[in-house]
Structures are given as C-alpha cells and as structure tokens.
Amino acid sequence: MRLGTTATTLLAATFALVGISAPTAGADGTPACKVDYTVNDWGAGFTASVTIGNLGGSPINGWRLTYSYAGNQTLQQGWNGTWSQSGQAVTVAGLPWNATVPPSGSVTTGANFAYSGSNAEPTDFAVNGSPCNGTAPPPPPDGPAPALQVSGNHFVDADGKTVTLHGVNRSGAEFACVQGNGIFDGPVDAASVAAIKSWHANAVRVPLNEDCWLALSDVKPQYAGATYQKAIKDYVNLLHQNGLAAIVELHWTHGQYTGNSAGCSDVNATCQKPMPDAQYAPTFWSQVATAFKGDDSTVFDLFNEPYPDRATANGWTCLRDGGTCPGITYSVAGTQSLVNAVRAAGADNVIMVGGLAYTNDLSQWLTYAPTDPRHNLAASWHSYNFNTCSSSSCWDSQIAPVAAQVPLVAGEIGENDCGHSYVDGLMSWLDRHAASYLAWTWNTWDCSTGPALITSYDGTPTAFGAGIRAHFASF
Known part of the structure; x- marks a missing residue:
C-alpha cells in the first residue's frame, strides 16, 4: 500500500478499536x-x-x-x-x-x-x-515452510504438491528504520508469529527499505546495514520455523521525484517512488538474493507498487527496461535489470513482478514481463476497493488472462472502510482462479484510516480482519 511519510507516521501509532470483534472462528465458520x-x-x-x-x-x-x-x-x-x-x-x-x-x-x-x-x-x-456449539478449530498446519517453485500457473513445493499462499503483510521494516524509530513496528517475536499462524495463514509479506538495507547515510547506524539485515533474516527464519513462507519486497527506494502523484520530495527512501532507482536497487537485490539464495521458502517481490504511468506515456516500457523514463528525474531500474541482479547472485527463488497503476493494472503484463532464465516468475497484483480495477468485470478481462498463464499473487488486498464486503467478493474470485493473496496489514493501526487487520498483536481482529480470518479458517 502506498503511504507518504506523514500518513505512515500517523498510522504507525497504536489506536484502540471501539466495538465488538467477531469470535474466534472454526473451520466451518462457527465460533470456537x-x-x-x-x-x-x-x-x-x-x-x-x-x-x-x-x-x-x-x-x-x-x-x-x-x-x-x-x-x-x-x-x-x-x-x-x-x-x-x-x-x-x-x-x-x-x-x-x-x-x-x-x-x-x-x-x-x-x-x-x-x-x-x-x-x-x-x-x-x-x-x-x-x-456457539463447542466446535474447536482445527490446528494450523505444522511442518516446514514450503519450498516454492513455479509450475505452469501455480506454485509447487519440493514434493510437487500445489501450494496456494494465504497470508498477511507485516508492515514496519519499510518505514521505522528511516524514520529513526527502530526496525519494526510492534513485536516480531514467537508469540506474534504464532498469532498470525493461528489465522491459518501460510505466508507473510515483509516490506523492506533500500536505504536501511544498504546503510545509506540518511539512516541511523543502529537501524541500518548489518543490524537491519540480521533483523530481517532472523524474522524470516522465525516465519519459516512456524511453517510460513516469506515474501520480501522492496517498498521504499532512493531517487528524487516531485511529479504527478509524488509521495514526497525527498531523494531518500522515505516514501513510495514511481520506480526503483538504477543507482541502488540492483545492488539491493543482489545483496538480498545472496542473503536468501538456497531458501526457496522466501519469495522476492521486486518492487511494491510501480506507477511510472503517472509520469510517462511509455509506462510499460519504463517498467521493464528502465533507464531514462521521461517525467522521472532519476535513472530507473527496470524489472529486467532486477531479475538479472537476482539471478547473477545465484538465487533461483521465485520472483514476483508487478504492473502499472500501483500494480493494480496487469493489462499488458504478459507482453512486458521480463525474461527469466529460471522460468520462475509470478505476477504481483494489488487490489483495494478504491482502485480503478476493482470490479469482477475488470478482473475477468485484465487479471484472469494473467492468472491463466503464471502464478498470480495478490500481494496486498484490502478496503478502506474497516469492513470486509469488498475483500469477501475478491477472495472468492481469487479462489476460483487458484490465486494467492495476502491481506494488508498485520499492524494495530486504526482501520478507519487504512486497512488494518488487528487491534492487538495477539491476533484480535478489527471488523475488516474478522472477514479475512473467517475466510482463512475455511482452508
């Protein structure tokens, strides 16, 4: 989800939701x-x-x-x-x-x-x-996190069994470090991971910050470089120990942009930019790939929400090829160069590649997908009720053709009304197309200011989160 510095600072505060949250649900939707x-x-x-x-x-x-x-x-x-x-x-x-x-x-x-x-x-x-009939929910699945590879238009594990990801985003590591507040927002201990798992999730998406990973000068040393990298790797390992796949993604990046829909005027990685920068993003992905190569339970999401189409008429070309994109004042790293950086580091992990319009537009994804020598690409899609492509007719025309060819991962789904009517219909559509999806976000923010799943890190859901949890319980 795209958040500016001011908005993120506001959302990062902890609020209490006033009201009644739904009871813990069993597999059949009844309370446990x-x-x-x-x-x-x-x-x-x-x-x-x-x-x-x-x-x-x-x-x-x-x-x-x-x-x-x-x-x-x-x-x-x-x-x-x-x-x-x-x-x-x-x-x-x-x-x-x-x-x-x-x-x-x-x-x-x-x-x-x-x-x-x-x-x-x-x-x-x-x-x-x-x-309230005395039915207890079945325990979440145990065992190691699945080692994922692409097979046709779905993921398979090491035994060739189809895997569909259902999970949550764990926001914080993309903004806390660059704002000087730490590395994560809220706990990332065993109890907090167990709470995620109790929702029958099997994956967690972890947004990252380029400047923090690379220890650029705008980040406090105690939250940067080796310290930041170890914290991320430790959290990913904890997820895996609990049977959860991890998606690490590049969320905030370097490069000054003040054009249409700019999130900030800062050259540093303090907001969402329209495209990753050629100066640092390939190095970031080379280092991340080196850190996680051999760990096929970790998926690489190249860039959170590209929006070069807001700056240039050649959005799809800019997305794939990068370089000089009219309207963007820094040199851009295209998706092809980032795939190349990952593979040159020797990592064969699944790579997720987004589209335009904050990766809500996949209309030409199949035409402009980068080339991967490992043939291990998935399509990244985000869907909120306020997006342009937010109807089943749009999903049928734009998204279904992509899902028929490659694995589709809706890395962020949500709605901004603290309800779940939109995501209920969306999840049903994604289920029919055997797609993966992860809800935004496992943070205790006020869900009336943006999609937040919980009011407490013990897993107590917001009204929005109650809908997600009930749906996950059906798997």
Missing part, C-alpha cells in the same frame, strides 16, 4: 466456543448459571450471548453481565471488566428467573450472532 448451562430449580423459579468457554487461539472480545426459552421463563435479575429479555429471547452482554474471554479461558454469568409449567434447557446459544 462452548456454553455450559446449569440451573438450580426450586419449582416456581430457578437460577441459571452460564459459562462461555473460548476454544480458539485468539480472545473473544465484546461477547454478547443470546438464547431462547421454550416456556414462560421470565427474567428477574442478573449479574456478571447486562441481562435483558424480549419475549422468549434472552440477551446478556459482557461488562467492561469481563468483556474479554481469553484463549482457553471462560467467563461465567448468571440470573434468576420465574416460571410455571416446564423448564426445558435452551439449546440455541450464540455468541456475537454466531452459533
């Missing part, structure tokens, strides 16, 4: 929880004790329990929750001090009721609108 209901009955009335148990790996936040009686049971008073009744339907919501049910934890609430006649036990318990 159970309800234990017991009564102390004295004939004309009874005390109901209700315990909600969380069977999932993430907290249930803002729980709201509903169920119905079959007789004339009438609520008298409740405790440890806000109780109400409408006809035979009963609702109880958590209080501020017990609104969260932690993984493997429980919360108990109760109430007194009056009744006459029969007192059958209710069976239709639901939490936050979904049945």
